[in-house]
Amino acid sequence: MISLAGRDILHSGPKFVLTGMGLGLLIGVTLSMAGVYRGMVDDAEALLTNSGADLWVVQKDTQGPYAESSSIKDDAVHGIEGMLGVALAANVTYLNMQVQRGDDEARAMVVGIEPGKPGSPTHLVAGRPMTRSHYEAVADVKTGFALGDRIRIRRHEYDVVGLTQRMVSSGGDPMVFIPLKDAQEAQFLKDNDAIINDRARTAANSAFNRPGAPGLLEAAIASQTSSHSVNAVLVQVREGFSPEQVAEPIRRWKHLEAYDRAGMEDILVAKLISTSAKQIGMFLVILAIVSAAIVAFIIYTMTMGKLREIGVLKLIGTSNATIASMILQQAMGLGFIGFFVGKLTATLWAPVFPKYVLLLQSDALLGLAIVMFICALASTLAIRIAIKVDPAEAIGG
Numbered sequence: 001m002i003s004l005a006g007r008d009i010l011h012s013g014p015k016f017v018l019t020g021m022g023l024g025l026l027i028g029v030t031l032s033m034a035g036v037y038r039g040m041v042d043d044a045e046a047l048l049t050n051s052g053a054d055l056w057v058v059q060k061d062t063q064g065p066y067a068e069s070s071s072i073k074d075d076a077v078h079g080i081e082g083m084l085g086v087a088l089a090a091n092v093t094y095l096n097m098q099v100q101r102g103d104d105e106a107r108a109m110v111v112g113i114e115p116g117k118p119g120s121p122t123h124l125v126a127g128r129p130m131t132r133s134h135y136e137a138v139a140d141v142k143t144g145f146a147l148g149d150r151i152r153i154r155r156h157e158y159d160v161v162g163l164t165q166r167m168v169s170s171g172g173d174p175m176v177f178i179p180l181k182d183a184q185e186a187q188f189l190k191d192n193d194a195i196i197n198d199r200a201r202t203a204a205n206s207a208f209n210r211p212g213a214p215g216l217l218e219a220a221i222a223s224q225t226s227s228h229s230v231n232a233v234l235v236q237v238r239e240g241f242s243p244e245q246v247a248e249p250i251r252r253w254k255h256l257e258a259y260d261r262a263g264m265e266d267i268l269v270a271k272l273i274s275t276s277a278k279q280i281g282m283f284l285v286i287l288a289i290v291s292a293a294i295v296a297f298i299i300y301t302m303t304m305g306k307l308r309e310i311g312v313l314k315l316i317g318t319s320n321a322t323i324a325s326m327i328l329q330q331a332m333g334l335g336f337i338g339f340f341v342g343k344l345t346a347t348l349w350a351p352v353f354p355k356y357v358l359l360l361q362s363d364a365l366l367g368l369a370i371v372m373f374i375c376a377l378a379s380t381l382a383i384r385i386a387i388k389v390d391p392a393e394a395i396g397g
Helices: 004-011 013-051 077-080 181-186 192-204 217-226 243-253 259-273 272-304 306-316 320-352 361-378 380-387
Strands: 055-058 084-102 104-113 136-140 150-153 156-164 173-179 230-237 257-260
Touching: 013 104, 013 272, 013 361, 055 243, 077 084, 077 192, 084 181, 084 243, 104 181, 136 150, 150 173, 150 217, 156 173, 173 361, 192 217, 192 380, 230 243, 243 257, 257 259, 257 361, 259 272, 272 320, 272 361, 272 380, 306 320, 306 380, 361 380
Parallel strands: 104 173, 136 156
Antiparallel strands: 055 230, 055 257, 084 104, 084 150, 084 230, 136 173, 150 156
């Protein structure tokens, strides 16, 4: 049987293909936005996995260290290390900032670590791990830094001795790892002018600078120029213990908050990026409505342009079901071309995005099903008009 839809598409082929390509670009944007959300979730998962921790111990009544600010004393790690079920524990700091390299700079999360302990880079793609206790750094390749580069973080310069990959924050910023003591200074200490002003205020305070108390002033000033705070303690649990078994005593006796992997995923995915997810969801709905409107308009226009031909078909005995099938096939063909173009363009431009875009095959299949449904739905208006065509129009003046 001759395909009426195929003949009609061939008759107006260039217009049909160009329309499909325009629709495809719109579908490509839709798939890319879904990929942006998937990328955000994957960044959060990568952050937790790369930390190598089973528990995140943070300041009480906070949801740190990623979603909220958290500050605890760095000597808390010693008490945690001695608790039942703890295999390893390490202090860590996190600081989002601009890292300078000459006249250039890159947005990064600076992580203060204790090398070889939880929080350290899990793998290197070039160079070596940090071996000195100061002024060395390991950077993610996404920063654009190379081995041997000298980068500036606050007041000090660091040599990039190693490169890692896919070490990112929950926001997608690449990580730069430096020794813990350097990170504490970068995050918690004040600039030189502020330190000088604080020293002057302390010296003018009679409570710290009084006769008969030698060394008190020096001790007070020393406390202002040293930092003993970290953002979190990362804990690895011994085999045979569950994270909750270790977390419960930490909450009770150390007066700190402890989150396991599931709790931290809930904070990052369900809370931290929930607003962005809703925003992307709204855009996806709007794009779906716009796509449906475009398909409906094109199919409607094509149908209105051949009402006389449809009348002829009815005059020679063509059933309404056959005519409806022709219009539906045209709409589905338009959707298929659009999806193919959209999938191709999304795949090509995804690596160019500044943030990670994760295109999943399952999302593509779901997208194809939704596109076909939208096209079928959008064709109903044209089908109703075609069915109402009077065969007499074929011989009308």
